[in-house]
Amino acid sequence: MRIVPDADSFDLDLLGARLDEEDGAVQLLARIDAAAEAVLDARDPDAAVASLEYDSVLDDDWRSRLRSGRTQRVLAFTTKSCSVDVEVEVVIERRSMTGQIAPPAEAAIVISHREGSTSSAADGQGRFLVDDLPAGPVRLSIRRDGERPVETTWVAI
Amino acid sequence: MARTEIVGLPELLARCAAGDRAALTEMFHRHRATVFGVARVLRLPPEDVEDLAQTTFGAFADYAHRIRNADALPTWFARTARHEGLRILRLRGREVLTDTVPEGSYDEPVDDELADRARSLRRAVDGLPGRDRELVVFMLTRPDASYREISEAIGMPVGSIGPIRGRAFGRLRELLAAEGINGALLDS
Numbered sequence: 001m002r003i004v005p006d007a008d009s010f011d012l013d014l015l016g017a018r019l020d021e022e023d024g025a026v027q028l029l030a031r032i033d034a035a036a037e038a039v040l041d042a043r044d045p046d047a048a049v050a051s052l053e054y055d056s057v058l059d060d061d062w063r064s065r066l067r068s069g070r071t072q073r074v075l076a077f078t079t080k081s082c083s084v085d086v087e088v089e090v091v092i093e094r095r096s097m098t099g100q101i102a103p104p105a106e107a108a109i110v111i112s113h114r115e116g117s118t119s120s121a122a123d124g125q126g127r128f129l130v131d132d133l134p135a136g137p138v139r140l141s142i143r144r145d146g147e148r149p150v151e152t153t154w155v156a157i
Numbered sequence: 158m159a160r161t162e163i164v165g166l167p168e169l170l171a172r173c174a175a176g177d178r179a180a181l182t183e184m185f186h187r188h189r190a191t192v193f194g195v196a197r198v199l200r201l202p203p204e205d206v207e208d209l210a211q212t213t214f215g216a217f218a219d220y221a222h223r224i225r226n227a228d229a230l231p232t233w234f235a236r237t238a239r240h241e242g243l244r245i246l247r248l249r250g251r252e253v254l255t256d257t258v259p260e261g262s263y264d265e266p267v268d269d270e271l272a273d274r275a276r277s278l279r280r281a282v283d284g285l286p287g288r289d290r291e292l293v294v295f296m297l298t299r300p301d302a303s304y305r306e307i308s309e310a311i312g313m314p315v316g317s318i319g320p321i322r323g324r325a326f327g328r329l330r331e332l333l334a335a336e337g338i339n340g341a342l343l344d345s
Binding site: 010019021023027029032034035036040045051058073155 | 176178186192197203210211212241244245247248272274278279300326330
């Protein structure tokens with residue numbers, strides 16, 4: 001009978017440690033820790049969370065309709081009190097964002113990102129525009145008069 | 158990083174749901190190897206590893222209050238990290254995985270005998286066919302992972318893991334032998 005070698009015949013911890021050396025695991029885990037800190041630093045415990053309900057990147061129908069060379073991405077966030085639709089455009093290494101808050105209202109907008117944050121404002125129709133954002137994870141914070149603040153979940157753009 | 162005293166997952170989850178910063182830090186620390194394992198499986202470059210960690214941990218911070226069962230946390234992190242990792246791959250237009258490793262993605266270790274053996278291991282692991290490689294890479298990163306965690310992290314049915322595991326490590330042994338490595342790899 002042939003004995004099939006199995007994971008049990010390897011020392012996974014030692015093999016894993018060797019792979020870590022090759023992969024620069026220490027540096028990568030440090031990056032993961034830095035990302036964890038960034039999540040904690042940008043939180044507003046009083047805000048309502050707007051979930052990412054739609055992402056065109058995960059929508060094969062939408063992707064197949066896109067003509068080649070077009071780079072727009074559509075994101076839709078919702079929470080009880082409002083929804084936020086965002087279109088993201090790639091401008092070389094940077095990103096620009098046009099957004100629409102519904103129901104329409106003036107709002108102060110702050111976008112947290114890898115380089116810090118960028119402020120903007122939505123007009124009376126709930127529209128806003130933000131240029132020159134870095135690629136990477138972003139979160140939108142939306143403050144309207146007399147309403148609970150809203151924060152979207154993090155999403156990489 | 159500030160660490161909280163050792164507590165069980167149910168208490169840690171309750172503290173996270175209440176927005177306790179030290180508890181969130183501890184929770185992220187306990188699950189960072191899962192995020193790293195998923196990043197390795199998907200071959201994310203270093204800057205995307207950071208994005209993966211931030212979106213995965215961010216989702217936890219946002220939704221911790223909705224998670225009822227602390228026993229499900231390890232699989233929750235595995236599933237969320239994979240979902241976010243696949244989103245990042247699509248965003249970068251790299252969802253078609255190839256069996257070639259991007260050159261210089263990771264920092265090179267110092268050049269000594271140990272590093273040579275580590276590189277040989279890397280070549281052997283990367284020489285495995287797709288699903289075998291994904292399983293081996295995740296198991297080497299998270300040797301203590303349950304089958305359910307592995308299933309969520311690499312998108313493989315629980316029932317397939319046992320048979321593929323036997324085959325994959327058998328192939329790894331052959332590839333290591335071809336690199337001139339047997340038990341010696343395990344000596345430091």
